[in-house]
Amino acid sequence: MHPAVSVIFFTVASGAGFGVIFLLGLGFPVGGGAGRAFLVSLTGGGLAVAGLLSSTFHLGHPERAWRALSQWRSSWLSREGIAAIATLVVFGFYALIWMVTGERSVLLGALASAGAMLTVFTTSMIYAQLKTVPQWQSRLTPLVYLGFSLASGWLIAAALGNSGSPEIWGIVLVVLAWAAKWAWWARAARTRLGDAGSTPETATGLGFIGKVRLLEKPHSGDNYLTREMVHRIGRKHARTLRMVALVLGCLGPVAILTLVALTGAPAFLNLLAAASMIAGLLAERWLFFAEAEHAVSLYYGHR
Numbered sequence: 001m002h003p004a005v006s007v008i009f010f011t012v013a014s015g016a017g018f019g020v021i022f023l024l025g026l027g028f029p030v031g032g033g034a035g036r037a038f039l040v041s042l043t044g045g046g047l048a049v050a051g052l053l054s055s056t057f058h059l060g061h062p063e064r065a066w067r068a069l070s071q072w073r074s075s076w077l078s079r080e081g082i083a084a085i086a087t088l089v090v091f092g093f094y095a096l097i098w099m100v101t102g103e104r105s106v107l108l109g110a111l112a113s114a115g116a117m118l119t120v121f122t123t124s125m126i127y128a129q130l131k132t133v134p135q136w137q138s139r140l141t142p143l144v145y146l147g148f149s150l151a152s153g154w155l156i157a158a159a160l161g162n163s164g165s166p167e168i169w170g171i172v173l174v175v176l177a178w179a180a181k182w183a184w185w186a187r188a189a190r191t192r193l194g195d196a197g198s199t200p201e202t203a204t205g206l207g208f209i210g211k212v213r214l215l216e217k218p219h220s221g222d223n224y225l226t227r228e229m230v231h232r233i234g235r236k237h238a239r240t241l242r243m244v245a246l247v248l249g250c251l252g253p254v255a256i257l258t259l260v261a262l263t264g265a266p267a268f269l270n271l272l273a274a275a276s277m278i279a280g281l282l283a284e285r286w287l288f289f290a291e292a293e294h295a296v297s298l299y300y301g302h303r
Contacts, residue, residue, distance in 0.1 A: 003285075003286045003287075003288075003289035003290045004289070006054045006055060006056075006057040007054075007055060007289070008282060008285045008286055008289070009050075009051065009054045009282075010051045010052065010054045010055035011051070011123060011145070011285055012051070012148075012152075012278060012281045012282055012285055013047045013048075013050050013051035013054070014047065014048050014050075014051025014052055014055075014084070014119075014120075014123065015051070015120055015123070015145060015148055015149040015152065015153075015281075016047050016149065016152040016153055016156060016274075016278065016281075017043075017044050017045065017046065017047030017048030017049070017050075017051060017153075018044075018048050018084075018087070018116040018117070018119050018120050018149055018153070019044075019116070019120075019149040019150050019151070019152055019153020019154065019156075019157075020040065020043060020044030020047070020153040020156050020157050021044045021045065021048065021087065021091050021112055021113070021115075021116040021153075022112075022113045022116040022117055022149070022150065022153060023113075023150075023153055023154060023157050024040065024041060024044060024091075024094075024095075024109070024112070024157065025091070025094065025108075025109035025110060025111075025112035025113030025114075025116065026109065026110075026113050027104060027106075027109065028157050028161065028165070029161070029165060030157075030161035030162070031161065031162040032161075032162050034098075034099050034102065036160070036161060036162060037095075037098055037099065037161075038095075038099055039160055039161075040156075040157055040160045040161045041091075041095040041098070041099075043156060043160055044091075044153070044156070044157070045088060045091060045092070045095070047156075048084065048087075048088060048119075049088065052081075052084055069081050069082055069085075076122050076125040076126045076129060077126050079122045079125075080119060080122035080123050080126065083115060083118045083119040083122050084119045086115055087112060087115030087116050087118070087119050090108055090111045090112045090115060091108075091112040091115075091116075093105075093108055094108040094109055094112050116149075117146065117149075120145055120146055120149045121142055121145070121146065123145060124141050124142040124144070124145035124146070125141075125142060127141055127288075128141035128142055133292045133293065134191045134293070135187075135188040135191050135291065135292050135293065136292060138184065138187060138191075140180060140183055140184040140187060141184065143180045143184075144177070144180050144181050144184050147173070147176060147177030147178075147180045147181070148177050148181075148281055148284075150173050150177070151170070151173040151174045151176075151177040151253075151277065152274065152277050152278060152281065154169065154170050154173050155170055155174075155253060155270055155271075155273050155274035155277055156271075156274045158170060158270045159268060159269075159270035159271035159273070159274050160271070162268070166261070167257040167258070167260050167261035167270070168261065170253070170257045170270070170273070171254050171257050171258065171261075174249075174250060174253050174254055174257075174277065175250070175254065178246065178249065178250040181284065185242070188291065238287060238290070238291060241283050241286065241287050242283075242287060244280070244283045245280045245281070245283040245284040245287065246280070247280070248276050248277070248279045248280035248283065249276070249277050249279070249280020249281055249283070249284060250280065252273065252276035252277070252280070253273035253274070253276050253277045253280075256269060256270065256272050256273040256276070257270065257273055
């Protein structure tokens with residue numbers, strides 16, 4: 001499918017932001033007083049808000065985005081919006097009390113943490129529930145989104161919060177997140193449209209006659225469906241981008257965290273690990289969309 005920049009930024013930035021919120025709500029240590037606490041809280045909330053706002057740019061009418069909130073009974077997109085707003089409101093009160101009193105409310109922190117993970121989960125389910133994209137329809141999809149949210153959130157919180165938290169925790173989170181993604185890639189390689197039961201015969205309903213082949217494309221030029229849902233990427237480019245994602249998103253952060261742990265280098269260097277992780281996730285998320293096969297592509301001669 002077409003990898004829209006706004007959606008890629010949305011899923012990566014909001015995931016990292018809500019990861020920071022989750023950790024802060026659970027009492028992630030932050031050193032340096034109220035100023036440092038304000039910086040970390042602002043970064044977490046800012047990333048979450050920036051990601052959510054960017055997602056509206058992919059809509060035909062962004063000014064109508066608020067209407068999506070009314071469909072919470074059936075739409076994961078609507079549930080995501082409601083969960084995100086509720087989480088940010090609770091976290092706002094949590095951070096405000098923290099700044100003013102120096103105390104961290106256990107109740108508000110727990111609610112903010114639960115809401116943060118619920119929001120990331122609902123984001124992942126927007127894609128995981130789509131039967132028309134077999135690569136996405138997997139329990140691994142929410143696991144990958146949650147894993148990357150925690151890993152990137154830890155790197156940002158540890159770097160900006162001057163927490164002194166052992167780097168081994170960051171290494172474990174990064175490695176586990178990418179292990180889940182590797183399993184996701186392995187499953188996706190085995191899962192094509194035909195494996196999921198979607199074929200030209202089932203798409204057209206003409207399978208009872210026999211083998212169906214495309215005689216002529218439905219359109220002589222591009223249309224909305226071919227632009228958004230029939231994106232093609234060469235295997236060579238996909239392999240290259242996958243290596244870029246692994247090097248920047250996994251090997252880079254792990255190497256930097258290991259260096260900090262072994263040499264006693266300033267924890268602020270973890271910010272480089274966070275930047276590397278985010279860059280790798282942008283490449284990973286681009287592939288997440290570009291390699292996905294939508295069932296509508298069967299009508300255009302793609303298998």
